[in-house]
Amino acid sequence: MVDQAALESDQPLLTAKSLGKSFGRIAACRDVSFALYPGEVLAIVGESGSGKSTLLQMLSGQLAPSAGHVSYRMRDGVTRDLTTLGEAERRFLFRTDWGFVHQDPAQGLRMAVSAGANVGERLMAVGWNHYGRIRDTASDWLSRVEIDVARIDDAPRTYSGGMRQRLQIARNLVTEPRLVFMDEPTGGLDVSVQARLLDLVRSLVAELHLAVIIVTHDLAVARLLSHRVMVMKGGRVIETGLTDQVLDDPREPYTQLLVSSILPP
Amino acid sequence: MTAMIDVANAQKTFTMHLQGGIELPVVRGVTFHVNPGECVVLSGPSGAGKSSILKMIFGNYRCDSGRIGIRHRGVVIDLATAEPRQILNVRRATIGYVSQFLRAVPRVATIDVVAEPLIAGGMTRAEAQQRAGALLQRLNIPERLWQLPPATFSGGEQQRVNIARGFISDLPILLLDEPTASLDAANRAVVVELVAAKKRQGVAMVAIVHDDEIRHLIADRIVDVTSFAAAA
Numbered sequence: 001m002v003d004q005a006a007l008e009s010d011q012p013l014l015t016a017k018s019l020g021k022s023f024g025r026i027a028a029c030r031d032v033s034f035a036l037y038p039g040e041v042l043a044i045v046g047e048s049g050s051g052k053s054t055l056l057q058m059l060s061g062q063l064a065p066s067a068g069h070v071s072y073r074m075r076d077g078v079t080r081d082l083t084t085l086g087e088a089e090r091r092f093l094f095r096t097d098w099g100f101v102h103q104d105p106a107q108g109l110r111m112a113v114s115a116g117a118n119v120g121e122r123l124m125a126v127g128w129n130h131y132g133r134i135r136d137t138a139s140d141w142l143s144r145v146e147i148d149v150a151r152i153d154d155a156p157r158t159y160s161g162g163m164r165q166r167l168q169i170a171r172n173l174v175t176e177p178r179l180v181f182m183d184e185p186t187g188g189l190d191v192s193v194q195a196r197l198l199d200l201v202r203s204l205v206a207e208l209h210l211a212v213i214i215v216t217h218d219l220a221v222a223r224l225l226s227h228r229v230m231v232m233k234g235g236r237v238i239e240t241g242l243t244d245q246v247l248d249d250p251r252e253p254y255t256q257l258l259v260s261s262i263l264p265p
Numbered sequence: 266m267t268a269m270i271d272v273a274n275a276q277k278t279f280t281m282h283l284q285g286g287i288e289l290p291v292v293r294g295v296t297f298h299v300n301p302g303e304c305v306v307l308s309g310p311s312g313a314g315k316s317s318i319l320k321m322i323f324g325n326y327r328c329d330s331g332r333i334g335i336r337h338r339g340v341v342i343d344l345a346t347a348e349p350r351q352i353l354n355v356r357r358a359t360i361g362y363v364s365q366f367l368r369a370v371p372r373v374a375t376i377d378v379v380a381e382p383l384i385a386g387g388m389t390r391a392e393a394q395q396r397a398g399a400l401l402q403r404l405n406i407p408e409r410l411w412q413l414p415p416a417t418f419s420g421g422e423q424q425r426v427n428i429a430r431g432f433i434s435d436l437p438i439l440l441l442d443e444p445t446a447s448l449d450a451a452n453r454a455v456v457v458e459l460v461a462a463k464k465r466q467g468v469a470m471v472a473i474v475h476d477d478e479i480r481h482l483i484a485d486r487i488v489d490v491t492s493f494a495a496a497a
Contacts, residue, residue, distance in 0.1 A: 037350065195371045206385075228349050242324065242349040249326045253282035260283060 013038050013073050013179060013211050014059065020067035021054050028054040030235045032068070038178060041205060041212040043222035043243065045258070046232035052215045053183060055232070059213060060100060060181045061090050075178075095125045099172030099180035103187040105164035109156050109171065115142060116152040119171050126175055141170040145200060162193035166200065173204065182214040186221055198224050219262055223247055231255050268298035268336070269438050269469035270322060275331035275345065277317055278495065290495030291317045295331065297488045301437065304460060304470040304483050309490035315473045318490065319440050321345075322471060323362045324352040335359060335438070357385065360438045363431030365446050367415060367423040375418075375426055376401070376411040382434045400429040404455055421447050432459050439463060441472035445479050457482045 012035035019032040029051040036042055044052045057063035059070055061082045070082045075097055085093070094100070102108040109118050119138040120128075128134050139149045145166040147159075156164050165185065172180060185201070186194040202225055205212055216222055222229050222243060229246050231239040231254065239252045250256045275295040281287045292314040299305045307315040320326040321344075322333055328345035335342050337359045342351060356362075361382075373381075376397050383393035401411060404425040410418070415426045424447055431439065441460075445453045453476070460483045463470060474480045480487070 040350070199372050227353055241327075242352055244325050245327060245349075245352075248320070249279075251280070251327070256282050 010038050011073055011079075012036060013040075014213075015071045015079075016059060016068065017071075018068035019055070019058055019065050019070065021051075021058060021063065022066045027235050029058070032230075032237055034230065034237075034240070036179075036211055036213065038211055039209040040228065041210075041214065041226040043226035043229045044213065044215045044232060045217065045219060045222050045229055047217055047258075050232040051235035052232050054235075056181055056183055056213065056215045060098065061085070061093070072179075095122060096175050097177050097179065099175075099177040101165075101168055101172055101180060101182040101185045103184040105156065105161070105168045108168040109164065111157040112155055114153045114155055115147065115159070115167055118156060118167060119174050122171055122175050137174065138170075141174050142167075144204070145170045146196075160193075161189055162197060165189065165197055169201065169204070173208065173210075176208070177210070179211045179213070182212060182216075184216055184218075185214065186216075186218065201225060219247060219258060231258070268300050268334075270299040270336075270471065271332070271334035271341070272297055272318075272322065273332040273334070275318075275321060275333060276329045276495070277314070277321060277326060278329055292490070292493040293495040295321075295493045299438075299469040299471055301467040301469050302464050303485045304464060304472055305486050305488055306472050306474055306480050306484040307490050308480070308487050313490045314493060314495070315490050316442060318493075319362075319442055319471060319473060323360060323440055324355065325362075359436055360440065361431050361434055361436040362440045363428055363442065363444050365424065365427075365443045367427040367430075371414065371416065373414055374412045375406070375415045378415060378426060379429045379433055382430065386434060396433060397429065400433055401426070403459075404429055405452060421449070421452070424448060425452060428456060428459070432463070435466070437468055439468055439470045441470060441474075443473055443475065445474065445476055453479060 014036045017033050019029065020027065021029040032055055044055060046052045054063065058065045064083065071079050072082060073079045100108065116135060116138045119141050120134040123134050123137060139152055142149050142152055147163055147166055156167055159167065186197055189197065198221060205225070214225060226243045229240065229243045230237045231246065231252065233254050239246060239250065239255045246255060247259055250259045273296050276293040277291040279289040279291060281289060295318055297305065307318060309315055317326055321328050324344045324347070331345060333344040335344055335355055337355045342355060344352060344355065376394055379397035379401060380393035383396060384390055398411065406422060406425055415423050418426065428444055445456050448456065457479060460470065472483060474483065
């Protein structure tokens, strides 16, 4: 109950205002505004080229917007404009309060070092230095993402695709971030592996009260994980609202097309 | 206002953009209210818009115009204009929806599917599971099935799991969409008892029931949806 009450009264964690990005004459993303609250899961859906990945990069401070701005409420309660953060501050945010789950785990992991080191590295980056505690916490996280702890000393290149993705999630969550960005996290996985991963993400998000911004072209993923959805087309948000409302009662022609393109289960 | 639900002049039209923009009027002028401890049954033939009205009250379908007043923690919120976050809060604390079909979550045990709303509301896992078990027992789901995910259960069993999940919380409003559709006589009787118990607790309910006998047993008032028919 405490969490719910906090959710109601809380300030936004991240706010985007009139965000836009142009590459030369091409507008990849135009006039996007929204507020994300703690514990809220927002899905950005749309097909390739709709501007959703560009948007995610701007939201996570990896790409400077051509227009508008993104602000984030830091752990000390102060809301800062991302563009005013120094490089060191931005990197610190990325190592502590934020997570980023890439579609390709090889982008988010170090493939040649052990799974334990992959998880432990994030802890060392925030000042942990006791080897035993780091290893204990790393094994704890491996089991939370359903990886056999006996595999802790193996490098992720010896892991299956699903295991790599779960390891990437453990690496991101070990520092207890408040916001996690996910870019097509189930993209390259088999259907059965996808279901397991989604189920895991769903329970971790609820348990840790995480805010998530997830980019996906898969409406089933959006339905399972998100509270709210933004539909993008041609760089613009064309429809937004409660996830089940947008998917069960889509208003825009393009959203109706997307929804009607899903094969019945 | 003491009503838990106060719907006034609500209207819904679907615009089918993929079919050349055909306008499909569903309902208009929907007006009724539900008091605490009362069960209002929506009646009318298939296609009259009963489910659409229920979905509008849950915030699942948008409302083109009119008002869907819901008493939420002592304050009236108009779901027709509410923000997504407000609707989610209303669903957490005020409105439950029991549909005919279970949206099965892969890999989650039946007992946890049922206990989940209580855990989300802050109850300990052990206590929530205990209450879930009692309710499953009452709905005649054998204990040997509780640790299995309900995805492989029969239609009737899945529906009973869904009913257990819907009835377990102490929400002040419940929406029931054909809760007895594929149940046998014994389990229909259990559902009638559960509805009666909710009434005693002061829960306001809106139900769609095709079975005349059940409707007679649970309805305090009947609202005829054909009077809201939108077709010209």
